[in-house]
Amino acid sequence: MRLAQENEELSDLLKLPAESILIRWMNFHLRAAGQKEITNLGKDLKDSTALLYVLNQLDKEKCSLEALSETDELKRAEHMILQSQHINVADVASARDIIKGNAKVNTIFVAEIFNTRHGLQELTKEEYEAASLLDDDIEGSREERAFRFWINSLNLEDVFITNLYEEARDGLVLLKVIEKIKPGTVDWKKVALKPKNLFEKSQNCDEAIASCSRIKIKLIGLGAKDIAEGHKKNILAIVWQLVRMHYLQLLGTKTEKDLIAWVNEICPSTPIETFKSPNLKSGVVLIKLCANIEPRVVNQDLVTAGETPEDAELNAKYAISIARKLGAVIFLVWEDIPNLNPKMLLVFVASLWDLKNQSK
Numbered sequence: 001m002r003l004a005q006e007n008e009e010l011s012d013l014l015k016l017p018a019e020s021i022l023i024r025w026m027n028f029h030l031r032a033a034g035q036k037e038i039t040n041l042g043k044d045l046k047d048s049t050a051l052l053y054v055l056n057q058l059d060k061e062k063c064s065l066e067a068l069s070e071t072d073e074l075k076r077a078e079h080m081i082l083q084s085q086h087i088n089v090a091d092v093a094s095a096r097d098i099i100k101g102n103a104k105v106n107t108i109f110v111a112e113i114f115n116t117r118h119g120l121q122e123l124t125k126e127e128y129e130a131a132s133l134l135d136d137d138i139e140g141s142r143e144e145r146a147f148r149f150w151i152n153s154l155n156l157e158d159v160f161i162t163n164l165y166e167e168a169r170d171g172l173v174l175l176k177v178i179e180k181i182k183p184g185t186v187d188w189k190k191v192a193l194k195p196k197n198l199f200e201k202s203q204n205c206d207e208a209i210a211s212c213s214r215i216k217i218k219l220i221g222l223g224a225k226d227i228a229e230g231h232k233k234n235i236l237a238i239v240w241q242l243v244r245m246h247y248l249q250l251l252g253t254k255t256e257k258d259l260i261a262w263v264n265e266i267c268p269s270t271p272i273e274t275f276k277s278p279n280l281k282s283g284v285v286l287i288k289l290c291a292n293i294e295p296r297v298v299n300q301d302l303v304t305a306g307e308t309p310e311d312a313e314l315n316a317k318y319a320i321s322i323a324r325k326l327g328a329v330i331f332l333v334w335e336d337i338p339n340l341n342p343k344m345l346l347v348f349v350a351s352l353w354d355l356k357n358q359s360k
Contacts, residue, residue: 002120003028015163019103022110026050029057029119041110046101047073048080051110055083058119062086073099084109088314089116090302115317144232146333146344147239149320150246153330154180164239165230170195171204174227174238178211181246185211202228217241247331247347250354259349266292275342275349282306283315283337289352290322297322312338323348328355 003024004013013021019041027037033053038044045051048067055063063086067079077095085091093109148161156176161167168174172193179186190207192200205224212219219238226234256275264271267288270279279285283306291298302318304311316337324330328351332344 001123015166018111018162019107022107022114025114025118025120026054026110029054033057040103041106042103043101045106045110046099048077048098051098051113052076052080052083054113055080055087058113058117059087084113087117089113091299142333142335143236143240146331146336147236147243149324149330149333150243151177151239153324153328155327156180165232165235168235168239169205169228169230170201171206171208171224171227174208174242175204175211177239177242178208178215181242181249182215185214187211198228212238212241215245217245243331246329247350250329250347251350254350254353256346259346259353262353263289263349275345276340278340280345281338281340282312283319286319286337286348286352287315287322289349290319290326293326293352293356297325309338323352326352326355328352 001013003021016024023038023041026041030037030050030053033056035050035053038050052063052065052067056065063083067076067083070076070079074095077098080098081091081093081095089109090112092112093105097105098109144164148164151159151161151164151173154177156173159173159176161173172191172195175186175191187207187210191204195201195204202224205227208227209219209222209224219241222234222238225231227238260272260274263285267279267285270285271277272279272285284303287298287303302314304315306312306315313334316334319337320330320332320334328348331347331351332341335341336344336348
């Protein structure tokens with residue numbers, strides 16, 4: 001909401017592409033520094049000036065502006081990346097990448113800065129109420145985020161969810177998810193692939209409900225209207241049933257005992273007895289499981305002991321990021337790891353176990 005423009009609501013902001021939100025975020029800090037705003041994440045960042053000012057706004061003690069006096073663009077970029085590492089930004093781009101003005105590389109780099117330290121002040125209670133966020137409780141928000149991660153990790157064609165409630169309203173996303181879980185379920189002859197009006201969107205929602213019924217998902221009291229109107233709690237209820245069916249498929253005949261035995265085989269020095277074991281809290285065990293699948297995907301310099309809440313959070317986020325890169329289906333959010341959510345940890349490990357067996 002700190003990045004919202006006048007008369008803009010949160011739902012409007014969330015419809016924007018990630019790149020547009022990152023540009024707004026950069027400009028928010030550039031304005032605070034009294035500097036010229038940027039219009040893109042390509043050529044506008046190649047001289048590192050804007051990035052240096054943003055980093056300085058995020059942490060004036062650790063990120064100085066000394067490099068602005070450097071006339072060589074490559075050396076200035078090297079200094080800038082060093083400054084970013086002072087606040088623990090992941091090593092995802094080189095100085096040569098930056099000076100090329102490659103928008104894709106720069107977007108990843110800027111996203112890493114944002115995710116490490118956004119520097120946006122929390123909303124006051126009054127601002128929170130004015131933004132109409134009170135009906136979107138913390139648990140609901142966390143569920144929505146977890147379900148988004150799950151859908152985005154299914155690698156569906158032309159699907160990347162940034163706002164589940166809004167993007168589910170034409171029925172197409174849910175239909176693609178259902179088809180992924182059980183191919184051949186959806187009657188595509190009844191589906192408008194590019195719905196132009198409310199009637200076609202409603203038809204898609206009807207087919208989504210009918211498809212759920214075909215795969216024996218019970219949606220008592222829920223219907224197509226809930227999807228079309230973007231009813232938050234009811235959409236979460238529908239997606240949860242799809243999530244449940246998918247993770248039961250993933251688990252198959254594997255038992256919790258089988259998965260625990262695998263974890264202990266890979267990590268004998270930190271054994272677990274259940275998925276509420278304190279040894280899982282730091283995130284280190286999960287990172288080791290990822291490394292067992294593909295050692296090269298883990299940068300050990302980014303792994304902490306996870307002894308403090310802050311370090312455990314970093315490890316949890318890193319474990320999920322690595323698993324996603326490996327192609328794992330993501331059912332959880334980072335909070336599920338330090339909070340020891342046994343159901344979500346069980347499914348996360350099952351997803352890694354499935355990947356391990358695919359690679360054999």
